[in-house]
Amino acid sequence: MLWKPATSSGDAAPVIGAPQPTPIEGATALKVRIHQRLLEFLNLGLLDKTPRESLRLEIRGAVSALLADEKRILNLSQTDQLIEDVLDELLGLGPLEPLLKDETVSDILINTHSVVYVERFGRLERTDVRFQDTRHLVRIINKIVAAVGRRVDESQPMVDARLADGSRVNAIIPPLAVDGPLVSIRKFAKSPIRMERLLELGSISSDMSHLLRAIVQSHRNVLISGGTGSGKTTLLNALSAFISDEERIVTIEDSAELQLQQPHVGRLETRPANIEGKGEIAQRDLVRNALRMRPDRIIVGEVRAGEAFDMLQAMNTGHDGSMTTVHANSPRDALSRVEQMIGMAGLEISPRSIRQQIASAINIVIQAERMDDGRRRVVSISEVVGMEEDVISIQEIFRFRRQGRGSGGGVSGEFETTGVRPRFIDVLAARGVELPYIDFSAGRRSV
Template structure:
């Protein structure tokens, strides 16, 4: 009989009096909590500070085994191993989150208070059996995460962005803003970022699209990547950066560093929030201005959010060709409208026409990525900015994904095709020695 079954039997009288469900699980959590406190009472923290992580784990395992024997807790070998592992996660890692963080199939971890933990696998959300003792336990894990990067979260500062040691992006929001209890969201950082070949396997784009994107990267064309949350903007940005020659100096600017560039000459900059006194903030706009003094060949802006849009456009217009940026938007046209609004946030008084002319001069290509209803992510549109027509920015679509339906399993059906428009940037590609054959833009070539 397993530990959970024995604990459930021990708790049966309580179950008959309207006790909480899943008593075996709650009793196991109670045992783990009590064991954790016993260890803290017995452990010599000063001595353990001098041990390596592996030595610490070994000492911890021995101590747990000793407590089990001293208190005569009846556990079999598998149960002892599970308990030791859980205690190690609690003391050395991020508690109940550790198994999820170790699962390469998990792309997002969403904690909705202490008793509901969701994960995203293959683009779909699913509820897990993972839980915390209570909201106080969850708060301790959140504080452990944010304190490691020198940030804080409390009632005076109830929202925080941070990142895990592996680069995963973290957001936490706590009461009073989160009404039901602490909320934690983790966007996993892939140890091995997706490659072009993997995106082709997933049918996120097509071989002709890859040919064009590779040529755009080598020909130093400025590109804006548009998409919603979780649509794959950063993944595509990583892929595009792979087409940049190794001889160039690249400066990246992000709120939370998550880009994984493979080039040898990369300078990574990250914003800094204000300290507890409200001072010391360094925003993206300051970093963009500073990056211009660092002799970059290209500037990559993780996400355009505000007034830095103006500085980015000016950088693209003043010799820093081939720069890349992402923006939250649902369509390429909306992306340009948002970019125009963000330039207005810079506090510089420009007419709408002047802003649009800046955009036309700076940005050549807009890529639209989307997460479809079945969880798949696709490059649904590649558009070229061709100039101004009156007061409007003119755009031509070069590639398009058209959804035709959904099959019985919920999988999205559709096809990629070229629109037949020969882009103006084709002449630039030829000038840089990376010409693309006209057949690439043939509208009769359709890809499922």
């Protein structure tokens, strides 16, 4: 029985003539008010078990009665839209549902309850989406974070979470957010973006894609570097598609969002501290535990602190082909950041020893960048070739050379070779990995 039992026999129905709040004009206010009244009569325990179409029929009659009680007359189209909005409030994330269903939206940025921006095709635009008030927005935030066993309140006003489809969510509420709650949602495609799609988008050249396939198949350790929103995770997903189905992979993330297609994948996710400040499980703990799980490869979503040392240890002790990402603006900066993060582990290791560990563990650094026009490109593929005195030596193999602005305002340029032949070419042959012929002559336009 979808409706709560009535005091008399029969199903309960929304009570007509009940005291009403002061009418507030606007579709959002009406939707939220009807949703709140429906909650008084619905058996919430059966909502998730009731098919959406059956629920729609049940809700239509109740909404019609409540609209009559509100003295609001809507046409059929408006009524259908209101019912969809109410269903979104009951089953989904309210005003966010249309944006989450819109495949052209890649980011949703909520700046308080009254301002919502989205990113489409690399460009930010303001939407007409609104929440009724701060309480309404906070309720939606709590619905998101509760699904992954997390919480947000005044004692813990920042939270990272994810949606069921793997989309990444970050929320911060007052008192840290001065004007009201701030929410960022990084959406992910329902199906992972593969290398073929990156080629279509112009994010990479064909020669570069062939080289990256060989790099992954030959078990080179890869560090993907880039700024926020540069496509590091997307590229990591694309590279993971080249891993054999016969290998065991363990992924470690703060918020599980990788979309690996292999059948033998173990997914691990960190856990924040509870209200008493206990129970935290950090990435470093999971990396150490992963070493006991007999992985062929370990993939860390992003290294931020001391887990960088454990990741290098894994790469240096038989887990060849492992991959991770880091925030940095260039391949050289990426290696420097890894060195700094190893320092955060609190170990007594000399800088030279740290650099030797890095040079031995990391074979390839891939730099991704989000351009001024919103497009994301792989702007550099570099090989770590060892140490020269106290400096890690790297050589760039491919790069993206900017040439200015195109007629449509987009960044123009081309991928080109640097004249360096990778040293790991011999490793490919030894491992039986075939690489189509690539001309590494200096300045050659990469196709």
